[in-house]
Amino acid sequence: MPANKSAHPFYIIAGTMICLLALSFVHNSFSFQGFTSRQIDLLADVKATPAPPVVKHTIVAKGKPGDSARQVTGIPEPDHRSYDFMTYTGIQEYTDTVAVAPGMQHFLQALEELKAGKRKKVRIAYFGDSMIEGDLITGDLRDSLQTQFGGAGVGFVPVTSVVASFRTTIQHTFSNNWKDYHFRNNPPQDLPLGLSGHTFIPATESWARYSPVRKHGLDRFSEVVLFYGPGNSNVIINGKPYTLSGGDPVNELAFQQDTAQPSVLLKYAGGSAQPFYGLSFESNNGVYVDNFSFRGISGIELGKLGRGVLQQMQRQHPYDLVVLHYGANVLFRPELTDYSWYERPMQRVIDSLRNNWPQTSFLIVGTADKAYKKTDRYITAPGVPALLKVQHELAEQHGTAYWNLYAAMGGEGSMTHWVEGDTVLANKDYTHFNRQGAARVGALLYKAIMDEYKQELHP
Missing domain, CATH: 3.40.50.1110 (SGNH hydrolase)
Known part of the structure; x- marks a missing residue:
């Protein structure tokens, strides 16, 4: 059988070594x-470790x-x-x-x-x-x-959150039909973003539920505030209907939590496509x-x-x-x-x-x-x-x-x-x-x- 005298393997190996050697002199991570x-x-084994x-x-x-x-x-x-x-x-x-x-x-x-x-x-x-x-x-x-x-209270919580499943200071669930406009997805120019960097637009039967957890200062709700944007819509909170209205960039609906109902369930009940920002949970001081x-x-x-x-x-x-x-x-x-x-x-x-x-x-x-x-x-x-x-x-x-x-x-x-x-x-x-x-x-x-x-x- 004739010997394989092709030079291709040598060129491949040599070329690879040259490329790797060149990469050793630049920041390639x-x-x-x-x-x-x-x-x-x-050359790591022969180079001196640089000073900090x-x-x-x-x-x-x-x-x-x-x-x-x-x-x-x-x-x-x-x-x-x-x-x-x-x-x-x-x-x-x-x-x-x-x-x-x-x-x-x-x-x-x-x-x-x-x-x-x-x-x-x-x-x-x-x-x-x-x-x-x-x-x-x-x-x-x-x-x-x-x-x-x-x-006592966890403070502001947005309408939906990508980290709700592992947050331990409040239980937070929500429907998957809220439209989330935020810092990184080009919201409409006339739509204001909330402080969290998010604004949520509801769809039919959109909802969000918040429940307290068994931790110091977080085991019950007292003063609750819903923050929302301009427009007119209807919501149901723990079975009670509310009409949301206001022309300011930020409007609020404040209410005292009924001690007989540990959770807050917010349901969208129709109206304009009003922006929602989130809820805040506080006590009186x-x-x-x-x-x-x-x-x-x-x-x-x-x-x-x-x-x-x-x-x-x-x-x-x-x-x-x-x-x-x-x-x-x-x-x-x-x-x-x-x-x-x-x-x-x-x-x-x-x-x-x-x-x-x-x-x-x-x-x-x-x-x-x-x-x-x-x-x-x-x-x-x-x-x-x-x-x-x-x-x-x-x-x-x-x-x-x-x-x-x-x-x-x-x-x-x-x-x-x-x-x-x-x-x-x-x-x-x-x-x-x-x-x-x-x-x-x-x-x-x-x-x-x-x-x-x-x-x-x-x-």
């Missing part, structure tokens, strides 16, 4: 929906008093003597860059007035992405604040935390909230603190370090929110740590400190408060520790917290808020 590919590097990224610009908070925070058990405690924005675990405030509602001052004063019986309610609007969906983080923060300052989670967004999408909705909602359902908690979806490329594309539109978002809610306190939460696989181990993504710098600058420029979650959870390498430690606090995507980790974050934020409350009002 990619991320998609929590999955990060492993970077190809034929260095933040070149240090910005120090102005006029902060000493930190008196007690340690949260089980979490490494960074240096509290430094007020470097990259390492400080408390809340930093910037009060000299805006004339109205700087830092946390309005919110802290509202808590003090609530404690003294001078006001009935304090509300927090907590905006975020999948890090807070299912009431993660916010549920524990709400429980701690209500234990300290009073209140206390602190309320409204969870406005929207999976997959960066925060830029909040710029789609209209002026009419923002101003009318604040008149009817005023917020004393707005929390902006984003970052996981900004870090979609772990080695990206230029976030100017994010900073510019976020400046417009914060300007819009502050202009429409001038008396409200604002808190920007710096991103959590995010790890990705570099050669054979998980390390903090280079984009994390770069994004933290941008988020901190946004807070400083707009006179908001700033809390660095990355520092609070332990700083560099902390996500790997939260995933791989003896107590598992985060998921294998090295991005999202599990329930136990989210509870820990809620406790950390509550501690930071209470430290600020004590330092500012009860030194």
